[in-house]
Amino acid sequence: MLRVGLTGGIGSGKSTVARRLAELGAVVIDADALSREVVEPGSAGLAELVERFGEGILDESGALDRPALAAKAFADERSRLDLNAIVHPKVAELTARRMAEAPADSVLVHDIPLLVEAGYAPNYHLVIIVDAAEDVRVQRLVGRGLGEQDARARIAAQATDEQRREVADVWLDNSGQVEDLLARVDELWRDRLVPFEENLRRRQRAARFGPSLVDPDPQWAAQARRLIARVRRAAGERAVRVDHVGSTSVPMPAKDVIDLQLTVRTLADADALADSLTEAGFAHVPGGELDTPHDFAPEPEQWAKRLHIAADPGRPANLHVRVEGTASWRVALIFPAWLRADPAARESYLALKRRVAEAHADDTDHEAYALAKEPWFADNLPKALAWADSTGHTP
Known part of the structure; x- marks a missing residue:
């Protein structure tokens, strides 16, 4: 219903x-x-x-x-x-x-x-x-x-x-x-x-099209706040926090997809929320249990997560459910802050996104698009973490 x-x-x-x-x-x-x-x-x-x-x-x-x-x-x-x-x-x-x-x-x-x-x-x-x-x-x-x-x-x-x-x-x-x-x-x-x-x-995600970049939308922040309120209601006490992450939170040219991160205490909490989040309009996507590990935190458990994708065809959104304190959780919060603070990094990332989006224009699930960006992340995520350490930025 x-x-x-x-x-x-x-x-x-x-x-x-x-x-x-x-x-x-x-x-x-x-x-x-x-x-x-x-x-x-x-x-x-x-x-x-x-x-x-x-x-x-x-x-x-x-x-x-x-x-x-x-x-x-x-x-x-x-x-x-x-x-x-x-x-x-x-x-x-x-x-x-x-x-x-x-x-x-x-x-x-x-x-x-x-x-x-x-x-x-x-x-x-x-x-x-x-x-x-x-x-x-x-x-x-x-x-x-x-x-x-x-x-x-x-x-x-x-x-x-x-x-x-x-x-x-x-x-x-x-x-x-x-x-x-x-x-x-x-x-x-x-x-x-x-x-x-x-x-x-x-109990399925909305259909998607290929990864086409759009200019920053002034409404992205308000749209994210509305989605966050629904996630908080669905997650209840298991939610430690919910954040707008990804390129739309910078903001910068990006796919018109709002990325959110729901922070939980354990993966058991993430699994316990699967039904309530799906009923709230964020369909659980099997297979989205692991972000790509990186050398600075090679343990797979540091990159474990659960993925939900919006069922609303009018507002594409990804909901990443991650455990507080893990490497993937920290990266998701630090990365957009670093891009906001470093214009050169932002321009480098945008150039990459444009090349990859053009090369994978027919990738409707956006998986190949995401994988093609991983070499850039391998080179640049350590820089983002170093920036956070040097500036005292904490998620």
Whole structure:
């Protein structure tokens, strides 16, 4: 099952995207609808609200009078916390039940307004943000009957664009025509969501193309942070640390593949995490148990690791799981720092990468590409380690 978080500011068009995804075949769980369901007449949730806030929060039919509840629940901080303590656990329980009821091969879309504000992004394989220019959103809200000042106040009270961009794997701009938005949703469904779900279900990595170098992308760092948050959630207490490594962390021209290193205490911990990392979207790749040993640390155990590769066809990534203190662990952390500090080394490595990428353009698994760089590493990794020793740099 592919878990997708869908959110966006008020007036952005999030509901339009949710409806389209449902039409395409997604299972959509609407957080707002569930929050209403848990306080329907006769529910335990409504009974608890009445017990806390009084009969005055009911209308003549016995249903919840939301404006009356708001007047009491938001009168002070204690009342607001009491409201949340009653409603939020019931919504969470109902959400979990609906998710468990969804078919195993679902693209499950959780439509949740406060995803960013609540810090829920790492709970999903993918987060979609729907956005529109503020003036467009205000115009839409005014058309629904809100005053302009009220509309702008509500927008200002929600997450900022910067906060949303930090968690957005997919950013859908809905400032234009709805037909354009729907076309982008259809493309997203076809090219990313459906194959991502299949890869998760089959526990396989996403397909790749040959090693083509691209210029540094300003989004690499944010993309790595999102992946790191998911790895941390999946690894739990077995994670010592998770780092963005490799050429995209320098940054420098590179394959458009984010490399991460998950540090664990033992290889047994790495093996114990295989299933949870695979379920989080990083498929375990058998055969990736050893980096190439080098003379300065010839023992094979110094280069042992486990390899996971992203199942997401829209964001290629490698996850190297290594034991803290081993040679391969140390090299992975020191090497990009050395390249950042030494322009000549960086240029030498880039020239090598360009030659090797051209020579192995048809190498879809990138193994021959990686092996062709090993002689350069044999000559230069000792220089990187010497730089770390001389400067006092520690991973």
